[in-house]
Amino acid sequence: MTELTKNSIVYRARHMQEMQTILKNISNIKPIAGATGFLNHQTDEMIYLPEHILDLNFLAELKVISKTERYFEFGAAVTLNEILDLGKKNIPPSLYYAVEKIANNAIRSLATIGGNIATANPLSGTFLPMLALDAKLEIRTAENIEWVPFAKYIDKSYAEKREEKYIISRIRIPNETWTKSFYTRIGTPGYIGSDTASFLFLILIQKNILSDMRLFFASDKLIRNKEFDNLLLGRSLPLSQSEVPVIMQKAKQIFTPEQFSSEFHNSCFYNLLEDNLYNLT
Secondary structure: OOOEEOOOEEEEOOOHHHHHHHHHHOOOEEEEOOOHHHHOOOOOOOOOEEOEEEEOOOOHHHHOEEEOOOEEEEEOOOEHHHHHOOOOOOOOHHHHHHHHOOOOHHHHOOOEHHHHHHOOOOOOOOHHHHHHOOOEEEEEOOOOEEEEEHHHHOOHHHHHHHOOOOEEEEEEEEOOOOOEEEEEEEOOOOOOOOOOEEEEEEEEEEOOEEEEEEEEEEOOOEEOOHHHHHHHOOOEOOOOOOHHHHHHHHHHHHOOHHHOOOHHHHHHHHHHHHHHHHOOO
Protein backbone atom coordinates (compact mmCIF):
# COMPACT_ATOMS: atom_id res chain seq x y z
CA MET A 1 0.00 0.00 0.00
CA THR A 2 1.37 3.44 -0.98
CA GLU A 3 1.58 5.83 1.98
CA LEU A 4 -0.02 9.21 1.24
CA THR A 5 1.10 12.58 2.58
CA LYS A 6 0.42 16.32 2.29
CA ASN A 7 4.07 16.96 1.37
CA SER A 8 5.65 15.16 -1.56
CA ILE A 9 9.07 15.17 -3.16
CA VAL A 10 8.76 15.13 -6.94
CA TYR A 11 11.51 13.68 -9.16
CA ARG A 12 11.46 14.57 -12.84
CA ALA A 13 13.32 12.32 -15.23
CA ARG A 14 14.27 13.79 -18.62
CA HIS A 15 15.23 10.51 -20.28
CA MET A 16 14.65 6.81 -19.70
CA GLN A 17 18.06 6.05 -18.23
CA GLU A 18 17.59 8.78 -15.64
CA MET A 19 14.15 7.38 -14.85
CA GLN A 20 15.60 3.93 -14.19
CA THR A 21 18.31 5.44 -11.98
CA ILE A 22 15.67 7.20 -9.89
CA LEU A 23 13.69 3.98 -9.57
CA LYS A 24 16.83 2.25 -8.36
CA ASN A 25 17.91 4.86 -5.82
CA ILE A 26 14.64 6.11 -4.31
CA SER A 27 12.67 3.66 -2.23
CA ASN A 28 8.87 3.81 -2.03
CA ILE A 29 8.56 6.01 -5.13
CA LYS A 30 5.36 6.12 -7.14
CA PRO A 31 5.38 6.87 -10.89
CA ILE A 32 2.64 9.34 -11.90
CA ALA A 33 1.62 10.91 -15.21
CA GLY A 34 -2.06 11.89 -15.28
CA ALA A 35 -2.56 11.30 -11.52
CA THR A 36 -6.30 10.84 -12.02
CA GLY A 37 -6.21 7.55 -10.14
CA PHE A 38 -5.06 9.30 -6.97
CA LEU A 39 -7.38 12.27 -7.38
CA ASN A 40 -10.39 9.99 -7.76
CA HIS A 41 -9.81 8.64 -4.25
CA GLN A 42 -9.41 11.97 -2.44
CA THR A 43 -12.06 12.55 0.22
CA ASP A 44 -10.57 15.64 1.88
CA GLU A 45 -10.14 19.20 0.66
CA MET A 46 -6.40 18.63 1.02
CA ILE A 47 -4.85 16.51 -1.75
CA TYR A 48 -2.77 13.64 -0.42
CA LEU A 49 -0.09 12.12 -2.63
CA PRO A 50 2.74 9.60 -2.20
CA GLU A 51 5.79 10.87 -0.31
CA HIS A 52 8.06 10.30 -3.32
CA ILE A 53 6.67 10.89 -6.83
CA LEU A 54 8.32 10.10 -10.14
CA ASP A 55 6.85 12.55 -12.67
CA LEU A 56 6.71 10.85 -16.07
CA ASN A 57 5.42 13.86 -18.01
CA PHE A 58 8.87 14.99 -19.16
CA LEU A 59 9.78 11.69 -20.83
CA ALA A 60 9.25 12.27 -24.54
CA GLU A 61 9.54 8.53 -25.25
CA LEU A 62 6.31 7.95 -23.32
CA LYS A 63 4.35 10.32 -25.59
CA VAL A 64 5.08 8.57 -28.90
CA ILE A 65 2.34 6.99 -31.02
CA SER A 66 3.32 4.83 -34.00
CA LYS A 67 1.84 2.30 -36.39
CA THR A 68 3.49 -0.36 -38.54
CA GLU A 69 2.14 -3.18 -40.68
CA ARG A 70 2.40 -5.46 -37.65
CA TYR A 71 1.24 -3.40 -34.67
CA PHE A 72 0.04 -0.16 -33.09
CA GLU A 73 2.29 1.26 -30.39
CA PHE A 74 1.39 3.82 -27.73
CA GLY A 75 3.70 5.45 -25.22
CA ALA A 76 2.28 4.93 -21.76
CA ALA A 77 1.89 8.69 -21.09
CA VAL A 78 -0.34 9.20 -24.14
CA THR A 79 -3.62 10.57 -22.82
CA LEU A 80 -6.94 8.91 -23.50
CA ASN A 81 -8.12 11.93 -25.48
CA GLU A 82 -5.01 11.76 -27.66
CA ILE A 83 -6.02 8.20 -28.53
CA LEU A 84 -9.53 9.36 -29.46
CA ASP A 85 -8.05 12.14 -31.58
CA LEU A 86 -6.58 9.46 -33.86
CA GLY A 87 -10.11 8.49 -34.94
CA LYS A 88 -11.79 5.09 -34.83
CA LYS A 89 -10.73 4.33 -38.41
CA ASN A 90 -7.07 4.54 -37.45
CA ILE A 91 -6.99 2.37 -34.32
CA PRO A 92 -8.79 -0.84 -33.33
CA PRO A 93 -12.49 0.14 -33.06
CA SER A 94 -12.98 -1.77 -29.81
CA LEU A 95 -10.21 0.28 -28.20
CA TYR A 96 -11.73 3.50 -29.49
CA TYR A 97 -15.22 2.62 -28.20
CA ALA A 98 -13.82 1.61 -24.80
CA VAL A 99 -11.73 4.76 -24.33
CA GLU A 100 -14.65 6.92 -25.48
CA LYS A 101 -16.73 5.63 -22.56
CA ILE A 102 -14.12 6.27 -19.85
CA ALA A 103 -15.06 9.01 -17.37
CA ASN A 104 -15.53 12.38 -19.11
CA ASN A 105 -13.64 14.69 -21.44
CA ALA A 106 -11.85 16.53 -18.62
CA ILE A 107 -10.57 13.31 -17.05
CA ARG A 108 -9.59 11.81 -20.43
CA SER A 109 -7.48 14.90 -21.17
CA LEU A 110 -5.30 14.01 -18.16
CA ALA A 111 -5.63 10.25 -17.74
CA THR A 112 -3.07 8.14 -19.60
CA ILE A 113 -3.40 4.77 -21.26
CA GLY A 114 -0.54 3.43 -19.15
CA GLY A 115 -2.18 4.53 -15.93
CA ASN A 116 -5.49 2.98 -16.90
CA ILE A 117 -3.82 -0.31 -17.80
CA ALA A 118 -1.61 -0.40 -14.70
CA THR A 119 -4.58 -0.90 -12.39
CA ALA A 120 -5.07 -4.43 -13.80
CA ASN A 121 -8.70 -3.93 -12.82
CA PRO A 122 -11.42 -5.65 -14.92
CA LEU A 123 -13.57 -2.53 -14.38
CA SER A 124 -11.02 -0.20 -15.99
CA GLY A 125 -12.05 0.95 -19.44
CA THR A 126 -9.09 -0.41 -21.41
CA PHE A 127 -9.05 -3.82 -19.69
CA LEU A 128 -11.13 -5.83 -22.19
CA PRO A 129 -9.65 -4.35 -25.40
CA MET A 130 -6.12 -4.97 -24.10
CA LEU A 131 -7.01 -8.56 -23.28
CA ALA A 132 -9.03 -9.34 -26.40
CA LEU A 133 -6.53 -7.71 -28.77
CA ASP A 134 -3.51 -9.58 -27.30
CA ALA A 135 -1.73 -6.41 -26.20
CA LYS A 136 1.80 -6.52 -24.84
CA LEU A 137 3.32 -4.14 -22.31
CA GLU A 138 6.91 -2.96 -22.12
CA ILE A 139 7.77 -3.08 -18.41
CA ARG A 140 10.78 -1.14 -17.14
CA THR A 141 12.26 -1.65 -13.69
CA ALA A 142 15.46 -0.19 -12.29
CA GLU A 143 17.41 -3.08 -13.81
CA ASN A 144 15.42 -4.66 -16.64
CA ILE A 145 13.22 -4.11 -19.66
CA GLU A 146 10.81 -6.83 -20.76
CA TRP A 147 7.72 -7.25 -22.93
CA VAL A 148 4.86 -8.85 -20.99
CA PRO A 149 1.57 -10.02 -22.52
CA PHE A 150 -1.33 -8.15 -20.93
CA ALA A 151 -2.94 -11.51 -20.14
CA LYS A 152 0.11 -12.37 -18.04
CA TYR A 153 0.28 -8.91 -16.44
CA ILE A 154 -3.25 -9.23 -15.01
CA ASP A 155 -2.81 -12.84 -13.88
CA LYS A 156 -2.61 -13.64 -10.17
CA SER A 157 0.81 -15.17 -10.73
CA TYR A 158 2.13 -11.69 -11.68
CA ALA A 159 0.57 -9.89 -8.69
CA GLU A 160 3.80 -9.70 -6.68
CA LYS A 161 5.67 -8.14 -9.59
CA ARG A 162 2.95 -5.50 -9.91
CA GLU A 163 3.82 -4.42 -6.37
CA GLU A 164 7.46 -3.79 -7.30
CA LYS A 165 8.85 -0.49 -8.59
CA TYR A 166 8.32 -0.31 -12.34
CA ILE A 167 6.70 1.68 -15.10
CA ILE A 168 4.77 0.61 -18.17
CA SER A 169 6.62 2.43 -20.95
CA ARG A 170 4.93 1.20 -24.14
CA ILE A 171 1.79 -0.66 -25.17
CA ARG A 172 1.85 -2.72 -28.35
CA ILE A 173 -1.31 -4.04 -30.03
CA PRO A 174 -1.26 -6.34 -33.09
CA ASN A 175 -2.49 -4.62 -36.24
CA GLU A 176 -5.26 -7.08 -37.02
CA THR A 177 -8.54 -6.48 -38.80
CA TRP A 178 -11.75 -7.79 -37.26
CA THR A 179 -14.89 -7.92 -39.41
CA LYS A 180 -17.12 -6.82 -36.53
CA SER A 181 -16.19 -5.13 -33.27
CA PHE A 182 -18.78 -4.51 -30.59
CA TYR A 183 -18.06 -2.97 -27.20
CA THR A 184 -20.40 -1.50 -24.65
CA ARG A 185 -20.15 -0.25 -21.10
CA ILE A 186 -22.92 -1.05 -18.62
CA GLY A 187 -23.77 1.14 -15.65
CA THR A 188 -23.74 4.83 -14.79
CA PRO A 189 -21.70 6.75 -17.43
CA GLY A 190 -18.38 8.06 -16.15
CA TYR A 191 -18.68 6.24 -12.83
CA ILE A 192 -17.52 2.85 -11.55
CA GLY A 193 -20.07 1.22 -9.26
CA SER A 194 -21.59 -2.13 -8.42
CA ASP A 195 -23.56 -2.11 -11.69
CA THR A 196 -20.51 -1.38 -13.88
CA ALA A 197 -19.51 -3.99 -16.45
CA SER A 198 -18.12 -4.23 -19.99
CA PHE A 199 -19.07 -6.48 -22.90
CA LEU A 200 -16.81 -7.06 -25.92
CA PHE A 201 -17.46 -9.21 -28.98
CA LEU A 202 -15.01 -9.51 -31.89
CA ILE A 203 -15.79 -11.44 -35.07
CA LEU A 204 -13.60 -12.40 -38.03
CA ILE A 205 -15.40 -13.60 -41.15
CA GLN A 206 -13.50 -15.20 -44.02
CA LYS A 207 -15.32 -16.51 -47.10
CA ASN A 208 -18.62 -16.39 -45.21
CA ILE A 209 -17.21 -18.54 -42.41
CA LEU A 210 -16.85 -17.38 -38.81
CA SER A 211 -13.14 -18.10 -38.54
CA ASP A 212 -12.24 -16.36 -35.26
CA MET A 213 -14.00 -14.64 -32.37
CA ARG A 214 -13.41 -13.18 -28.91
CA LEU A 215 -16.23 -12.82 -26.39
CA PHE A 216 -15.58 -11.23 -22.99
CA PHE A 217 -17.65 -9.87 -20.14
CA ALA A 218 -16.05 -8.10 -17.19
CA SER A 219 -17.41 -6.75 -13.95
CA ASP A 220 -15.51 -7.58 -10.78
CA LYS A 221 -15.30 -10.99 -12.44
CA LEU A 222 -13.86 -11.76 -15.86
CA ILE A 223 -15.93 -14.12 -18.00
CA ARG A 224 -14.75 -15.93 -21.09
CA ASN A 225 -15.44 -19.49 -22.18
CA LYS A 226 -13.70 -21.15 -25.12
CA GLU A 227 -16.38 -23.85 -25.20
CA PHE A 228 -18.75 -21.16 -26.43
CA ASP A 229 -16.18 -19.93 -28.95
CA ASN A 230 -15.96 -23.46 -30.36
CA LEU A 231 -19.75 -23.56 -30.60
CA LEU A 232 -19.65 -20.70 -33.10
CA LEU A 233 -16.33 -21.14 -34.88
CA GLY A 234 -16.63 -22.60 -38.36
CA ARG A 235 -20.30 -21.71 -38.82
CA SER A 236 -21.48 -20.37 -42.13
CA LEU A 237 -22.70 -16.80 -42.11
CA PRO A 238 -25.15 -15.24 -42.10
CA LEU A 239 -26.77 -17.31 -39.35
CA SER A 240 -30.37 -18.31 -39.85
CA GLN A 241 -32.96 -16.79 -37.53
CA SER A 242 -33.74 -20.25 -36.19
CA GLU A 243 -30.11 -20.85 -35.15
CA VAL A 244 -30.04 -18.02 -32.62
CA PRO A 245 -32.48 -19.49 -30.03
CA VAL A 246 -30.61 -22.81 -30.20
CA ILE A 247 -27.24 -21.07 -29.65
CA MET A 248 -28.70 -19.02 -26.80
CA GLN A 249 -30.04 -22.14 -25.11
CA LYS A 250 -26.55 -23.65 -25.17
CA ALA A 251 -25.02 -20.34 -24.06
CA LYS A 252 -27.17 -20.38 -20.93
CA GLN A 253 -25.82 -23.84 -20.13
CA ILE A 254 -22.24 -22.63 -20.60
CA PHE A 255 -22.57 -19.21 -18.93
CA THR A 256 -24.42 -20.05 -15.73
CA PRO A 257 -25.83 -17.41 -13.33
CA GLU A 258 -23.25 -18.30 -10.66
CA GLN A 259 -20.49 -16.96 -12.91
CA PHE A 260 -21.89 -13.43 -12.76
CA SER A 261 -21.66 -10.86 -9.98
CA SER A 262 -25.38 -10.17 -10.05
CA GLU A 263 -28.63 -11.09 -11.74
CA PHE A 264 -28.47 -7.70 -13.46
CA HIS A 265 -25.12 -8.52 -15.08
CA ASN A 266 -26.35 -11.99 -16.00
CA SER A 267 -29.38 -10.51 -17.76
CA CYS A 268 -27.32 -7.82 -19.52
CA PHE A 269 -24.89 -10.42 -20.83
CA TYR A 270 -27.62 -12.66 -22.28
CA ASN A 271 -29.41 -9.71 -23.90
CA LEU A 272 -26.23 -8.31 -25.44
CA LEU A 273 -25.15 -11.71 -26.70
CA GLU A 274 -28.53 -12.39 -28.25
CA ASP A 275 -28.57 -8.98 -29.96
CA ASN A 276 -25.11 -9.60 -31.42
CA LEU A 277 -26.07 -13.05 -32.66
CA TYR A 278 -29.13 -11.67 -34.43
CA ASN A 279 -26.84 -9.08 -36.03
CA LEU A 280 -25.07 -12.02 -37.66
CA THR A 281 -28.27 -13.23 -39.36
